[in-house]
Amino acid sequence: MSTTTGVERKPLRADAQRNYDKIVETARAMFRERGADASLDEIAKRAGVGPGTLYRHFPTREALIDAVMRDWADRINADSDEAAASELPPREALSGWFSKFVENVGIYHGAAAKVMAAMDDPASPIYRKCQILVGANQKVLDSVRDKGALRDGVDAREVMRIVSGIATVVDQSGIGADDAEPMLAIVLDGILVDPSD
Amino acid sequence: MSTTTGVERKPLRADAQRNYDKIVETARAMFRERGADASLDEIAKRAGVGPGTLYRHFPTREALIDAVMRDWADRINADSDEAAASELPPREALSGWFSKFVENVGIYHGAAAKVMAAMDDPASPIYRKCQILVGANQKVLDSVRDKGALRDGVDAREVMRIVSGIATVVDQSGIGADDAEPMLAIVLDGILVDPSD
Protein backbone atom coordinates (compact mmCIF):
# COMPACT_ATOMS: atom_id res chain seq x y z
CA MET A 1 0.00 0.00 0.00
CA SER A 2 2.60 2.55 0.93
CA THR A 3 5.52 2.13 -1.42
CA THR A 4 7.82 5.12 -1.37
CA THR A 5 5.61 8.09 -2.05
CA GLY A 6 8.37 9.79 -4.03
CA VAL A 7 7.93 11.15 -7.52
CA GLU A 8 9.37 9.10 -10.37
CA ARG A 9 12.84 10.43 -11.21
CA LYS A 10 14.89 9.75 -14.26
CA PRO A 11 17.96 7.67 -13.41
CA LEU A 12 21.09 9.68 -12.68
CA ARG A 13 24.62 8.96 -13.69
CA ALA A 14 26.42 6.94 -11.06
CA ASP A 15 28.52 9.79 -9.67
CA ALA A 16 25.54 12.16 -9.76
CA GLN A 17 23.42 9.68 -7.84
CA ARG A 18 26.16 9.28 -5.29
CA ASN A 19 26.40 13.04 -4.82
CA TYR A 20 22.64 13.37 -4.63
CA ASP A 21 22.42 10.78 -1.89
CA LYS A 22 25.35 12.22 0.01
CA ILE A 23 23.81 15.69 -0.05
CA VAL A 24 20.44 14.48 1.20
CA GLU A 25 22.06 12.42 3.92
CA THR A 26 24.23 15.34 5.02
CA ALA A 27 21.32 17.75 4.89
CA ARG A 28 19.24 15.45 7.02
CA ALA A 29 21.92 15.44 9.69
CA MET A 30 22.43 19.20 9.48
CA PHE A 31 18.73 19.96 9.54
CA ARG A 32 18.34 17.76 12.54
CA GLU A 33 20.97 19.55 14.57
CA ARG A 34 20.73 23.10 13.21
CA GLY A 35 17.22 23.27 11.83
CA ALA A 36 15.77 23.62 8.36
CA ASP A 37 17.53 26.95 7.83
CA ALA A 38 21.02 25.53 8.14
CA SER A 39 23.61 26.92 5.73
CA LEU A 40 23.44 25.30 2.32
CA ASP A 41 27.05 26.22 1.81
CA GLU A 42 28.13 24.17 4.76
CA ILE A 43 25.94 21.26 3.75
CA ALA A 44 27.72 21.23 0.41
CA LYS A 45 31.08 21.49 2.14
CA ARG A 46 30.34 18.62 4.53
CA ALA A 47 28.96 16.53 1.72
CA GLY A 48 32.21 17.12 -0.15
CA VAL A 49 30.67 18.74 -3.22
CA GLY A 50 30.82 22.19 -4.73
CA PRO A 51 27.96 24.60 -4.07
CA GLY A 52 27.02 24.40 -7.72
CA THR A 53 26.40 20.68 -7.42
CA LEU A 54 23.99 21.15 -4.56
CA TYR A 55 22.29 23.79 -6.62
CA ARG A 56 21.96 21.63 -9.66
CA HIS A 57 20.16 18.94 -7.70
CA PHE A 58 18.14 21.25 -5.50
CA PRO A 59 17.43 24.63 -7.09
CA THR A 60 15.77 25.79 -3.92
CA ARG A 61 16.05 25.13 -0.21
CA GLU A 62 12.51 23.80 -0.19
CA ALA A 63 13.41 21.24 -2.82
CA LEU A 64 16.13 19.96 -0.51
CA ILE A 65 13.80 19.93 2.47
CA ASP A 66 11.31 18.03 0.37
CA ALA A 67 13.93 15.39 -0.44
CA VAL A 68 14.98 15.13 3.19
CA MET A 69 11.36 14.61 4.20
CA ARG A 70 10.71 11.90 1.62
CA ASP A 71 10.03 9.17 4.20
CA TRP A 72 8.03 11.59 6.26
CA ALA A 73 4.96 11.18 4.05
CA ASP A 74 5.03 7.44 4.57
CA ARG A 75 5.03 7.89 8.30
CA ILE A 76 2.12 10.31 8.03
CA ASN A 77 0.15 7.79 6.02
CA ALA A 78 0.94 5.01 8.43
CA ASP A 79 -0.09 7.08 11.43
CA SER A 80 -3.34 8.18 9.82
CA ASP A 81 -4.20 4.65 8.77
CA GLU A 82 -3.72 3.49 12.30
CA ALA A 83 -5.81 6.32 13.72
CA ALA A 84 -8.60 5.77 11.20
CA ALA A 85 -8.79 2.05 12.02
CA SER A 86 -8.43 2.59 15.76
CA GLU A 87 -10.89 1.09 18.21
CA LEU A 88 -10.21 3.90 20.65
CA PRO A 89 -12.85 6.50 21.47
CA PRO A 90 -12.89 9.23 18.76
CA ARG A 91 -11.27 11.82 20.96
CA GLU A 92 -8.33 9.63 21.85
CA ALA A 93 -7.81 8.49 18.29
CA LEU A 94 -7.87 12.05 16.97
CA SER A 95 -5.72 13.34 19.79
CA GLY A 96 -3.08 10.73 19.13
CA TRP A 97 -3.04 11.49 15.42
CA PHE A 98 -2.59 15.21 16.01
CA SER A 99 0.09 14.66 18.63
CA LYS A 100 2.06 12.37 16.39
CA PHE A 101 1.92 14.90 13.60
CA VAL A 102 3.19 17.68 15.84
CA GLU A 103 5.95 15.38 16.99
CA ASN A 104 6.86 14.25 13.46
CA VAL A 105 7.00 17.71 11.98
CA GLY A 106 8.96 18.89 14.99
CA ILE A 107 12.07 16.80 14.48
CA TYR A 108 13.50 19.42 12.15
CA HIS A 109 13.42 22.84 13.73
CA GLY A 110 11.72 25.25 11.36
CA ALA A 111 10.07 22.54 9.29
CA ALA A 112 6.63 23.16 10.73
CA ALA A 113 6.75 26.75 9.52
CA LYS A 114 7.70 25.62 6.02
CA VAL A 115 4.89 23.08 5.89
CA MET A 116 2.47 25.68 7.17
CA ALA A 117 3.59 28.20 4.57
CA ALA A 118 3.36 25.67 1.76
CA MET A 119 -0.14 24.57 2.73
CA ASP A 120 -1.74 26.91 0.19
CA ASP A 121 1.14 27.48 -2.22
CA PRO A 122 0.97 25.02 -5.14
CA ALA A 123 4.27 26.40 -6.43
CA SER A 124 6.14 25.10 -3.39
CA PRO A 125 7.96 21.76 -3.66
CA ILE A 126 6.50 20.90 -0.28
CA TYR A 127 2.95 21.45 -1.47
CA ARG A 128 2.61 17.82 -2.46
CA LYS A 129 3.38 16.76 1.08
CA CYS A 130 0.72 19.12 2.35
CA GLN A 131 -1.78 17.49 0.05
CA ILE A 132 -0.83 14.09 1.40
CA LEU A 133 -1.18 15.50 4.88
CA VAL A 134 -4.63 16.93 4.25
CA GLY A 135 -5.69 13.67 2.60
CA ALA A 136 -4.48 11.69 5.58
CA ASN A 137 -6.33 13.99 7.92
CA GLN A 138 -9.45 13.66 5.80
CA LYS A 139 -9.24 9.90 6.24
CA VAL A 140 -9.02 10.16 10.02
CA LEU A 141 -11.79 12.73 10.25
CA ASP A 142 -14.04 10.58 8.07
CA SER A 143 -13.59 7.64 10.41
CA VAL A 144 -14.64 9.85 13.28
CA ARG A 145 -17.54 11.22 11.31
CA ASP A 146 -18.75 7.68 10.66
CA LYS A 147 -19.13 7.25 14.38
CA GLY A 148 -21.23 10.39 14.51
CA ALA A 149 -18.69 12.13 16.68
CA LEU A 150 -17.72 14.96 14.35
CA ARG A 151 -19.51 18.28 14.17
CA ASP A 152 -21.06 19.25 10.87
CA GLY A 153 -19.07 21.36 8.47
CA VAL A 154 -15.63 20.52 9.81
CA ASP A 155 -13.15 20.78 6.97
CA ALA A 156 -9.97 18.70 6.89
CA ARG A 157 -7.94 21.50 5.36
CA GLU A 158 -8.96 24.06 7.95
CA VAL A 159 -8.18 21.64 10.75
CA MET A 160 -4.78 20.90 9.28
CA ARG A 161 -4.05 24.60 8.99
CA ILE A 162 -4.75 25.11 12.68
CA VAL A 163 -2.83 22.05 13.78
CA SER A 164 0.19 23.00 11.69
CA GLY A 165 -0.10 26.45 13.22
CA ILE A 166 0.02 24.87 16.66
CA ALA A 167 3.00 22.76 15.62
CA THR A 168 4.73 25.94 14.49
CA VAL A 169 4.01 27.75 17.74
CA VAL A 170 5.44 24.83 19.70
CA ASP A 171 8.48 24.74 17.44
CA GLN A 172 9.22 28.46 17.36
CA SER A 173 8.67 29.40 20.96
CA GLY A 174 10.92 27.39 23.20
CA ILE A 175 8.14 25.30 24.78
CA GLY A 176 8.19 21.51 24.80
CA ALA A 177 6.17 19.16 22.62
CA ASP A 178 3.95 18.30 25.60
CA ASP A 179 2.75 21.88 25.67
CA ALA A 180 0.89 21.25 22.43
CA GLU A 181 -1.66 19.16 24.32
CA PRO A 182 -3.77 21.94 25.87
CA MET A 183 -3.96 23.68 22.50
CA LEU A 184 -4.90 20.51 20.70
CA ALA A 185 -7.53 19.95 23.38
CA ILE A 186 -9.20 23.21 22.41
CA VAL A 187 -9.27 22.13 18.78
CA LEU A 188 -10.70 18.75 19.75
CA ASP A 189 -13.40 20.46 21.79
CA GLY A 190 -14.10 22.60 18.75
CA ILE A 191 -14.59 19.83 16.24
CA LEU A 192 -16.12 17.00 18.27
CA VAL A 193 -19.83 16.79 19.00
CA ASP A 194 -19.38 15.70 22.58
CA PRO A 195 -16.20 16.79 24.36
CA SER A 196 -16.40 13.83 26.72
CA ASP A 197 -15.76 11.24 24.04
CA MET B 1 -6.20 55.19 30.64
CA SER B 2 -4.05 54.34 27.70
CA THR B 3 -1.19 56.78 27.54
CA THR B 4 1.62 55.55 25.34
CA THR B 5 2.52 52.15 26.64
CA GLY B 6 6.17 52.72 25.83
CA VAL B 7 8.97 52.22 28.29
CA GLU B 8 10.52 55.34 29.80
CA ARG B 9 13.60 56.31 27.81
CA LYS B 10 16.33 58.66 28.80
CA PRO B 11 16.28 61.78 26.63
CA LEU B 12 18.51 61.66 23.59
CA ARG B 13 20.65 64.37 22.13
CA ALA B 14 18.75 66.36 19.54
CA ASP B 15 20.45 64.82 16.52
CA ALA B 16 20.24 61.33 17.98
CA GLN B 17 16.53 61.75 18.59
CA ARG B 18 16.05 62.95 15.05
CA ASN B 19 17.88 59.93 13.69
CA TYR B 20 15.96 57.59 15.96
CA ASP B 21 12.65 58.93 14.75
CA LYS B 22 13.71 58.89 11.13
CA ILE B 23 14.81 55.27 11.40
CA VAL B 24 11.56 54.14 13.01
CA GLU B 25 9.51 56.06 10.48
CA THR B 26 11.47 54.60 7.58
CA ALA B 27 11.35 51.10 9.05
CA ARG B 28 7.61 51.35 9.43
CA ALA B 29 7.24 52.17 5.77
CA MET B 30 9.68 49.47 4.70
CA PHE B 31 8.10 46.84 6.92
CA ARG B 32 4.73 47.71 5.56
CA GLU B 33 5.73 47.19 1.95
CA ARG B 34 8.40 44.51 2.26
CA GLY B 35 7.57 42.81 5.52
CA ALA B 36 9.30 42.56 8.88
CA ASP B 37 12.35 40.93 7.32
CA ALA B 38 13.22 43.89 5.12
CA SER B 39 16.90 44.71 4.80
CA LEU B 40 18.21 46.73 7.73
CA ASP B 41 20.94 48.04 5.48
CA GLU B 42 18.44 49.59 3.14
CA ILE B 43 16.40 51.01 5.98
CA ALA B 44 19.54 52.78 7.19
CA LYS B 45 20.28 53.97 3.67
CA ARG B 46 16.77 55.31 3.12
CA ALA B 47 16.78 56.93 6.53
CA GLY B 48 20.03 58.65 5.60
CA VAL B 49 22.12 57.22 8.41
CA GLY B 50 25.07 54.85 8.58
CA PRO B 51 24.43 51.21 9.44
CA GLY B 52 26.27 51.73 12.74
CA THR B 53 23.71 54.33 13.77
CA LEU B 54 20.82 51.99 13.22
CA TYR B 55 22.71 49.42 15.21
CA ARG B 56 23.39 51.72 18.10
CA HIS B 57 19.71 52.47 18.51
CA PHE B 58 18.44 48.99 17.73
CA PRO B 59 20.92 46.24 18.55
CA THR B 60 18.59 43.66 17.12
CA ARG B 61 15.92 43.50 14.45
CA GLU B 62 13.34 42.65 17.07
CA ALA B 63 14.18 45.83 18.95
CA LEU B 64 13.38 47.79 15.81
CA ILE B 65 10.18 45.87 15.24
CA ASP B 66 9.25 46.57 18.82
CA ALA B 67 9.73 50.29 18.28
CA VAL B 68 7.74 50.20 15.05
CA MET B 69 4.90 48.46 16.86
CA ARG B 70 4.80 50.92 19.75
CA ASP B 71 1.29 52.13 19.00
CA TRP B 72 0.17 48.60 18.30
CA ALA B 73 -0.21 47.80 22.01
CA ASP B 74 -2.52 50.76 22.47
CA ARG B 75 -4.75 49.49 19.71
CA ILE B 76 -4.79 46.04 21.27
CA ASN B 77 -5.83 47.50 24.60
CA ALA B 78 -8.52 49.61 23.02
CA ASP B 79 -9.92 46.67 21.09
CA SER B 80 -9.95 44.41 24.13
CA ASP B 81 -11.61 47.06 26.28
CA GLU B 82 -14.31 47.42 23.70
CA ALA B 83 -14.81 43.67 23.43
CA ALA B 84 -14.90 43.21 27.21
CA ALA B 85 -17.53 45.92 27.61
CA SER B 86 -19.54 44.79 24.61
CA GLU B 87 -23.26 44.09 24.84
CA LEU B 88 -23.01 41.62 22.00
CA PRO B 89 -23.50 37.90 22.57
CA PRO B 90 -20.27 36.32 23.87
CA ARG B 91 -19.49 34.57 20.63
CA GLU B 92 -19.74 37.72 18.56
CA ALA B 93 -17.71 39.76 21.01
CA LEU B 94 -14.94 37.16 21.14
CA SER B 95 -15.00 36.61 17.42
CA GLY B 96 -14.61 40.32 16.75
CA TRP B 97 -11.71 40.59 19.17
CA PHE B 98 -9.87 37.67 17.59
CA SER B 99 -10.50 38.94 14.08
CA LYS B 100 -9.23 42.39 14.91
CA PHE B 101 -6.09 40.90 16.38
CA VAL B 102 -5.41 38.83 13.29
CA GLU B 103 -5.98 41.91 11.18
CA ASN B 104 -3.78 44.13 13.33
CA VAL B 105 -0.86 41.76 13.50
CA GLY B 106 -1.20 41.16 9.78
CA ILE B 107 -0.36 44.65 8.58
CA TYR B 108 3.34 43.84 8.65
CA HIS B 109 4.08 40.65 6.80
CA GLY B 110 6.08 38.35 9.04
CA ALA B 111 5.12 40.14 12.24
CA ALA B 112 2.71 37.45 13.37
CA ALA B 113 5.50 34.90 13.30
CA LYS B 114 7.72 37.14 15.43
CA VAL B 115 4.97 37.73 17.97
CA MET B 116 4.25 34.01 18.04
CA ALA B 117 7.91 33.17 18.57
CA ALA B 118 8.30 35.77 21.33
CA MET B 119 5.25 34.54 23.20
CA ASP B 120 7.34 32.39 25.53
CA ASP B 121 10.73 34.04 25.19
CA PRO B 122 11.26 36.61 27.97
CA ALA B 123 14.58 37.60 26.37
CA SER B 124 12.84 38.94 23.28
CA PRO B 125 12.17 42.69 23.04
CA ILE B 126 8.71 41.80 21.80
CA TYR B 127 7.95 39.72 24.88
CA ARG B 128 6.47 42.72 26.66
CA LYS B 129 3.96 43.15 23.86
CA CYS B 130 3.00 39.51 24.18
CA GLN B 131 2.33 40.02 27.86
CA ILE B 132 0.11 42.96 27.05
CA LEU B 133 -1.62 40.81 24.50
CA VAL B 134 -2.23 37.94 26.90
CA GLY B 135 -3.42 40.40 29.53
CA ALA B 136 -5.85 41.95 27.08
CA ASN B 137 -7.12 38.54 26.10
CA GLN B 138 -7.52 37.63 29.76
CA LYS B 139 -9.72 40.68 30.18
CA VAL B 140 -11.97 39.70 27.30
CA LEU B 141 -12.18 36.07 28.37
CA ASP B 142 -13.07 37.11 31.91
CA SER B 143 -15.96 39.20 30.64
CA VAL B 144 -17.23 36.16 28.77
CA ARG B 145 -16.69 33.95 31.77
CA ASP B 146 -18.78 36.32 33.88
CA LYS B 147 -21.68 35.58 31.59
CA GLY B 148 -21.17 31.89 32.16
CA ALA B 149 -20.34 31.32 28.52
CA LEU B 150 -16.76 30.12 28.87
CA ARG B 151 -15.78 26.51 29.41
CA ASP B 152 -13.87 25.67 32.55
CA GLY B 153 -10.12 25.61 32.45
CA VAL B 154 -9.68 27.82 29.40
CA ASP B 155 -6.36 29.61 29.72
CA ALA B 156 -5.78 33.02 28.15
CA ARG B 157 -2.20 32.21 27.22
CA GLU B 158 -3.08 28.97 25.46
CA VAL B 159 -5.82 30.69 23.53
CA MET B 160 -3.48 33.47 22.48
CA ARG B 161 -0.91 30.94 21.35
CA ILE B 162 -3.45 29.29 19.07
CA VAL B 163 -4.82 32.54 17.73
CA SER B 164 -1.35 33.89 17.00
CA GLY B 165 -0.66 30.58 15.29
CA ILE B 166 -3.73 31.12 13.13
CA ALA B 167 -2.62 34.67 12.38
CA THR B 168 0.74 33.29 11.29
CA VAL B 169 -0.83 30.69 9.04
CA VAL B 170 -2.94 33.35 7.39
CA ASP B 171 0.08 35.60 6.98
CA GLN B 172 2.53 33.00 5.69
CA SER B 173 0.36 31.09 3.26
CA GLY B 174 -1.05 33.42 0.67
CA ILE B 175 -4.65 33.23 1.86
CA GLY B 176 -6.68 36.32 2.71
CA ALA B 177 -7.56 37.66 6.16
CA ASP B 178 -11.14 36.45 5.71
CA ASP B 179 -9.89 32.89 5.61
CA ALA B 180 -9.06 33.17 9.29
CA GLU B 181 -12.76 33.03 10.14
CA PRO B 182 -13.38 29.28 9.77
CA MET B 183 -10.32 28.56 11.89
CA LEU B 184 -11.32 31.04 14.54
CA ALA B 185 -14.76 29.45 14.51
CA ILE B 186 -13.24 26.13 15.55
CA VAL B 187 -11.44 27.83 18.42
CA LEU B 188 -14.65 29.56 19.48
CA ASP B 189 -16.48 26.25 19.41
CA GLY B 190 -13.69 24.86 21.54
CA ILE B 191 -13.76 27.43 24.32
CA LEU B 192 -17.43 28.40 24.55
CA VAL B 193 -19.98 26.40 26.54
CA ASP B 194 -22.70 26.72 23.95
CA PRO B 195 -21.64 27.08 20.32
CA SER B 196 -24.90 28.82 19.46
CA ASP B 197 -24.16 31.92 21.54
Add this chain to the structure above:
DNA sequence: ACCTGAACACCGTTCAAGT
Protein backbone atom coordinates in the same frame (compact mmCIF):
# COMPACT_ATOMS: atom_id res chain seq x y z
C1' DA C 1 26.32 14.94 -18.43
C1' DC C 2 28.09 16.37 -14.45
C1' DC C 3 31.32 18.70 -11.25
C1' DT C 4 34.42 22.39 -9.45
C1' DG C 5 35.43 26.51 -7.46
C1' DA C 6 36.14 31.31 -8.30
C1' DA C 7 33.27 35.36 -8.51
C1' DC C 8 29.38 38.25 -7.39
C1' DA C 9 25.80 40.56 -4.81
C1' DC C 10 23.80 41.13 -0.54
C1' DC C 11 23.33 41.28 4.28
C1' DG C 12 24.27 41.84 9.25
C1' DT C 13 27.88 43.38 12.43
C1' DT C 14 31.96 45.69 14.17
C1' DC C 15 34.96 49.41 15.00
C1' DA C 16 38.46 53.03 14.21
C1' DA C 17 38.22 57.63 12.95
C1' DG C 18 35.87 61.66 13.12
C1' DT C 19 32.71 65.81 15.08
Add this chain to the structure above:
DNA sequence: ACCTGAACACCGTTCAAGT
Protein backbone atom coordinates in the same frame (compact mmCIF):
# COMPACT_ATOMS: atom_id res chain seq x y z
C1' DA D 1 27.85 61.52 23.04
C1' DC D 2 26.95 60.37 18.71
C1' DC D 3 27.77 59.49 13.75
C1' DT D 4 30.18 57.73 9.56
C1' DG D 5 31.63 54.47 6.51
C1' DA D 6 35.12 51.15 5.53
C1' DA D 7 35.94 46.38 6.64
C1' DC D 8 34.70 41.70 7.75
C1' DA D 9 32.36 37.29 7.72
C1' DC D 10 28.80 34.77 5.86
C1' DC D 11 25.48 33.28 2.68
C1' DG D 12 22.99 32.18 -1.60
C1' DT D 13 23.60 32.11 -6.60
C1' DT D 14 25.82 32.03 -11.09
C1' DC D 15 28.85 30.43 -14.54
C1' DA D 16 33.16 29.57 -17.13
C1' DA D 17 36.34 26.00 -17.14
C1' DG D 18 37.17 21.42 -16.68
C1' DT D 19 36.45 15.93 -16.99
